[in-house]
Amino acid sequence: MDENSSNLIDGSADILEYGIDFFTENEAVKDFPIIGIAVKIGFAVKSISDRIFLKKMERFLFEYSTVTSLEKSILHKKIQLSDTVKKKTGEAVILLLDRFSDLNKPYFLAQCFSAYIEGRLLFDDFIRLGNAIDLSHSSDLYDFIKTPNNQMILDRLLRTGMAEISKNASAMTQSGSSPIMLTTAKTELGEKFIELFTNIQHR
Structure with a gap:
């Protein structure tokens, strides 16, 4: 060396x-x-x-x-x-x-x-x-705590297991189809994370 x-x-x-x-x-x-x-x-x-x-x-x-x-x-x-x-x-x-x-x-x-x-x-x-934290960016975690229902933030957390994609209002007809609205929501794990850190902020 x-x-x-x-x-x-x-x-x-x-x-x-x-x-x-x-x-x-x-x-x-x-x-x-x-x-x-x-x-x-x-x-x-x-x-x-x-x-x-x-x-x-x-x-x-x-x-x-x-x-x-x-x-x-x-x-x-x-x-x-x-x-x-x-x-x-x-x-x-x-x-x-x-x-x-x-x-x-x-x-x-x-x-x-x-x-x-x-x-x-x-x-x-x-x-x-712990695994979800590892897969996240720290800035996204801080933002998630502040605004847990923000779609942009939830999108960033999809691969962590704390958010998931759900489909709403999808319909198909012969003349076309109504748009499929894709929304992102917290998973049970995401809810646990938010509950935990909300309690910490209120201590």
Whole structure:
């Protein structure tokens, strides 16, 4: 590796706003040890991709840590999961964060994660929402929360599973046909997303 590449990797640590203590002392890391293992590997390897992963993990953990002390105590009481489930949950978080294409998506995942821990989301719905977030653009997610019935935004979310096309008023005659009106609507998953983030805004 040449000197310039080495300097680039060493300097990539600057993208992190917090030190390793922030990661190791975070409640999510303590409750889900496999997340802590991923963090330690990220700090040890020091490649660019690992630093970017750590930045996404940092945003995720920061958003999780913004939950109030009262809510945190409730969360910890509810984290009565088996080691197997904790491992599966931690692995899901790591895989999703690793796939995310920007640094805003961990915010959305952290909110879904908290909802899962609180029992407001089933694990399968947490995974589905995580995959939907991965397939979305962050700006579309923010717009979706603001205007959940906007057809243009729903069109952009079609491939995420949070929106679907429905057909209305289609009719055929021998002389022609009335136009087929294609509209886009929220799916059940999209409704869950909106309900979750509407509740967050009202807290």
